[in-house]
Amino acid sequence: MTELASPSPGSSERQAPARAFAGRRRPQTLYVAVGVLIALGLLSAVVWKLSHAAPTNSYVTSAVTSGSVTRIVSTTGTVNPELTIIVGSYVSGVIKDMYCDYNTQVKTGQVCAKIDPRPYQTAVDQAKANLAVGKAQLQKDQAALSYAKSNYDRNAMLAKSNAVSQDVADNARSNFEQAQAQVSFDQASIEQRQAELDAAQVNLDYTDIISPVDGTVVSRNITIGQTVAASFQTPTLFLIASDLTKMQVDTNVSEGDIGGVKLDDKVLFSVDAFPNRIFEGTVTQIRQSPQTVQNVVTYDVVVSVGNVDLALKPGMTAAARIIIDQHDNVLRVPSQALRYTPKGTTRSGSDHPRIWILENSRLEAVDVETGLSDDDFVEIRSDGLKAGDQVAIGERTSATTPAASPRS
Structure with missing residues (x-):
């Protein structure tokens, strides 16, 4: 028979507080677990809402301004003197002396170089001698003519009185006529020899290489x-620019742009030597001769420019902008404004160009009438805009989306 041990009075007193503490801890743990579940639920709801919310936009805007709209044709060209004289040589020979060099200021008729004249001087001397021989022969034959005439006159008189035979008289007449012919031959020979002397003298004179104009030597090709x-071909000895204070830019304009270029159009250009300086010129010639390089057709447009300070030098490369049209003091908007359309909107109800103005955080569509345009701006001729209005040219992601509404 088994006996159960009864608890002692002391152990009952220790277990009672433990059961009471365990009873209090269970409700607190439950509350913490419920709170964590609620927090996780709220966090999940926020994450879901953010992940499923529609993306919104904020707009990049630019102000309507007042200024100039300029249409240009961009091209490149080469700076050259307006008039460049090529000085060559008509005769061959060895350069004996040289009196001009680069940048030499020359006058008309000034000798710049000299070819060895001795061969040509010899030819002149020979021609002079031949001419002298011809003149002496003429004098001799003129004396013979005088005698033949006297003999003929005498025999003709004697023949009338039958003092001499008719054959003698005829022979005297023949000698007289031959003497006349010989004198005419001598005179023609003298003219021929005079021409030979003149030609030899011309060649001798060409041994002096002279400047035909006043100017500046820009190139020297001899020593x-x-x-x-x-x-076979006249060699180029010097290049002389007549006036370096007047220059021109020879530009090549493509066939697609040549239709808009006109005489007297203003031209702005720069050169690498002066990157911060803008030179101004005027279109003075549009040459009709086409130039074709690799199937690309261009036309030479000549731009005249003053060069008083001699800053521009022959051969410089110019980056030119030909102003073919310009409107000043007009309302203008960036070109992007006419190409931009807000997301979610459709174009309807008008065939006019449209821009979007941002007013009070809302976009409003405005139909406009455009004028001249260039690479950056478009002229606006409508009355619905004023300088300072903000027009949308793009958008980027942001928190809210302003509503877009059309405005007539």
Whole structure:
């Protein structure tokens, strides 16, 4: 028979507080668990709402301004003197002396170089000698003519009285006529030899290389001792610019742009030597001769420009902008404003160009009439805009979306 041990009075007193503490801890743990579940639920709701919310936009805007709208044709060209004289040689020979060099200021008729004249001087001397021989022969034959005439006159008189035979008289007449012919031949020979002398003198004179104009030597292609051969093609010895204070830019304009270029159009250009300086010129010539390079057709447009300070030098490369049209003091908007359309909107109800103005955080569509345009701006001729209005040209992601509404 088993006996159960009864608890002692002391152990009952220790277990009672433990059961009471365990009873209080269970409700607190439950509350914490419920609170965590609620917090997780709220966090999940926020995450779901943010992940499923429609993306919104904020707009990039630009102000309507008042200014100039300029249409240009961009091209490149080369700076050259307005008039460049090529000085060559008509005769061949060795350069004996040289009196001009780069940048030499020359006057009309000034000798710049000299070819060895000795061969040509010899030809002149020979021609003079031949001419002298011809003149002496003429004098001799003129004396013979005088005698033949006297003999003929005498025999003709004697023949009338039968003092001499008719054959003698005829022979005297023949000699007289031959003497006349010989004198005429001598005179023609003298003219021929005079022409030969003149030609030899011309060649001798060409041994002096002279400047035909006042100007500045911009190129020299010879040195002392060099042999110049002018047999087939005239060699270029010097290039002389008549006036370096007046320059021109020879530009190449494509066939797609040449239709808008006109005489007297204003031209702005720059050169690498002066990157911060803008030069101004005027279109003075549109040449009709086309230039075709790799199937690209261009036309030479000549731009005249003053060069009083001699800053521009021949051969410089110019980046030119030909102003073919310009409107000043007009309302203008960036070109992007006419190409931009807000997301979710459709174009309807008008065939006019449309821009979007931001007013009170809302976009309003405005139909406009446009004028001249360039690469950056478009002229606006409508009365619905004023300088300072903000027009949308793009958008980026943001928190809210302003409503877009059309405005007539």
